[in-house]
Amino acid sequence: MSNSLFETLQQDVKRLPGLPGVYRFFDEAGNILYVGKARNLKKRVSSYFQRTQLSPRIELMVGKIARYETTVTRTETEALILENNLIKELAPPFNILFRDDKSYPYVMLTGHEYPRLASYRGKVDKRNQYFGPFPNSWAVRNSVQILQKVFRLRTCEDSVFKNRSRPCLLHQIHRCSAPCVGRLSVEQYAQDVAQATRFLEGDHRRVLSELEKEMHAHSEAMEFEMAAVLRDRIADLSSVLQQQSMDAVADGEGDVDIIAVAQMEGMVCVNLAMVRGGRHLGDRAYFPKGLRTASGDLLPPSEILEAFIAQHYLEDAANDGAGANLIPPVLVLNHPLKSAGDDVRQSSDDLPEDLHDLLNAQAGKKITFLHQPQGQRRHWLAMAEGNAKIALTKRLVETGGQLARARALVDVLGLDLEGLEHLRIECFDISHTSGEATQASCVVYAKNAMQSGEYRRFNINDITPGDDYAAMRQVLQRRYANFQELPPEKMPQVILIDGGKGQVEMARQVLTEFGMDVGLIVGVAKGEGRKVGLETLIFADGRKPLELGIDSAALLLVAQIRDEAHRFAITGMRAKRAKARTVSRLEEIEGIGAKRRQKLLARFGGLKGVANASIEEIASVEGVSLTLAEQIYRQLH
Structure with missing residues (x-):
């Protein structure tokens, strides 16, 4: 400056x-x-x-x-x-950035007369009860299985529940009390729901005590069959609690989040473990970006923790209907947060001095930070730190393999790069079915990983159906028409073309027209049987083709990127084809306009449903006469 x-x-x-x-x-x-x-x-x-x-x-x-x-x-x-x-x-380069990939699941009890038990993601409403959040879907499934086994609540959809005439398989294996066919009253089912609710809230002792009282009451009333059912529930619940060795029911730990930062070989992991109702629900690992100082050193753990807490809790607490549940009353940390200082910050991350006060205000309750816990919480923190190191080791192994592949490809192609993080590869593929619904895909490999946020699909029009060469020409022209305006980090060092000499020639012509370096082009010609390892790399600048062999790390990276481009292209093509076929077959019928077509598809759930419907069923749709229904039926058959 x-x-x-x-x-x-x-x-x-x-x-x-x-x-x-x-x-x-x-x-x-x-x-x-x-x-x-x-x-x-x-x-x-x-x-x-x-x-x-x-x-x-x-x-x-x-x-x-x-x-x-x-x-x-x-x-x-x-x-x-x-x-x-x-x-x-x-994603500013001087901020600590945590990937925003969290969509936490909850256990939901609906507000029906006979509440349904289910897992749920998304916005919450007041009609239902929500318990959580849970760090992953496995934790939710595990809790649902426990509640099924012990309290036998229904999990079926409302449409199934309303139309049952006899108990389902879950009742036969003692996982549901069959309220759908009246096997127990609304009051009895509500009692089971209340006990399940208390269990989810962590009041395990009270649930066991109530079940024991009920069992003795039924026994004294000579209702031995019902007493036996309750005896089995108590045994199941006791077994579950014994298996949950990480529970802290006796200590009254309640709701706690444990957050541990670990560093290893220049990488950082923040591990979040969740405890709800005294039950340890599992954890989730995060790998933040933007952690280096100007000298290359990692930022202090306290700053990383503050960035995580701010990004993880405060935004969701304001925007998510379940935000109050997201912030537990206790946060256990493996490093103390840095003390409030002057407005001139010594760190890279401009976090609030009164983060604690903001958390309290957002959660509507007092939040306690602990970094030297005792008892069960100390055990949880040690486990969170251990899991963070395990996640780091796994990431380092994966990254190391990916880096080795990238380094091998750079060596094979003779690229001049300051570092592997500057390697950017864009790969193109064409997909269609006998010329129908042609689509091209462009996928991007950068920063040593696939960048799904930069993927693009291109609808290919005004070409002869099935002309892959023309399709490749069109997508490259559209992609690189304004390449001069691209910032340096968005300019690829390699342009992979899924195809042989013909596709590579099309790419050479387009790049020549634009004044781009044709040395960027690398064609991937499929080998015998389209097997990975038998591909040949073809170049547009006169270099001899390369057959790297099945053991080549460079070819494994090329195949990975090529396969991702193919997957992305074919999924788009299939969706486009299905839409085109649905619309065109109904549009071909005289008397079917946009409104009638929409009503038909809505009534029968798509073209397949219309085709499977009888003439009388089609005629029952508003605006469709019997004559028109017969015409539709004949056209679709």
Whole structure:
């Protein structure tokens, strides 16, 4: 940054308001550098341009700033939520970024007369009861199985429940009490639901006590069959609790989240373990990005923990209907959070000084942070740290294999790269069925992984059906028509073409027309039997074809990317073909317009349902006469 620009920014920030909000820094090319929040925008943003008290990482960022933008919010909480949304959307290189892939499942009890037990993801409403969240679907399935075994609640859909005339298989194997056919009253079923609810809330002792009282009452009333049923429930529940060796019922631990940070060979894992109602539900590993300082060192664990807590809890608590359930009253951490400091931050991550207060306000309850727990919580924390290291080891092995493949491909192709993280490969494939519904796909390999967010599909039109060469020409023309405007990191070093000499020639012609380097093109010609390892690499710049062999790590990476392009193309083509066939076959019938077609498809659930319907059933659709129904029937048969 020049001195004149620095001075201009210094003067400009003096006009900022002293209000809460979010700020964004950009470089000369307009690329986002950093997103931060502030209680006082003027004070916080001006702190970056004081030339003092800046860490090496922040100093490096400030040197790249060309302009900034700000957004004023009503409160600091709103600023924090907006900041996290922008971090996830824009992925600034100087922010700690956790992948936003969490969609937590819940155990749901519906609000019916006979409530249904099910797993659920998504927004919640007041009509049903929700318990959780659970870290993964396995934990939910396990809980549902326990509740089925012990309390025998129904899990069937409403349409099945209403139309049963006799008990289903689940009743026969003692997993359902068959309320669908009146095997027990509404009151009896409600009692089972109440006990299941208390179990999910962690009140296991009370549930066992109630079951024992019921069993003795039935026994004294000479109702030995019912007493035996309750005896079996008690035995099942006791067995479940004994198997759950990680329970802390006696200690009254309740709801706790355990968050552990582990580092290994330059990689970081944040492991989140969930305890609900005293039961350990399992854990989930996260691998954050943006953790390096200017000198290449990893950021302190306390900063990583703060970034995780802010991004994981606060946004969901505000936007998710079950947000209050997401934040438990106790967070156990393996490192203390850094103490609240001045507005000038020494770290890369501009997190709130009063994160604790914001969590309390968002959750509507007091949140306790512990980093030196005792008893059962100490055991849970040690287990979370161990699982974080296991996840890191697994990721390192996987990444190491992928890196080895990428390094082998770079060597084989003779690419000149500063590092493997700069390798970008775009792969194209064409898919159709005898010329119908032709689609092209482009998949991207970058940053040592497939980048599904950058995949693209192209509908291919105005070509002779089945002309793969013309289809390849069209997709490459559309993809690279404005390649001069691409930022350097978006320009591929390799353009993989799924095909032989013909497709490679089409690619050479297109790149020549655009003035691009034809040395980027690598064709992947299938070998005998289309087996992986027998492919031949074909080049457009005069290099001899390469047959790397089945043991080649480079060819394994090429095959992985090629297969992903094929998968992405064929799924799009099938969807397009199915839609085209559905519309065209009904459009061919005289008297069927858009409204009637929509009503027919809605009534019978698609073209197959219409084809399977009788003439009388088709005629029952509003606007369809018997004559037209006969015409539709004949056309579809």
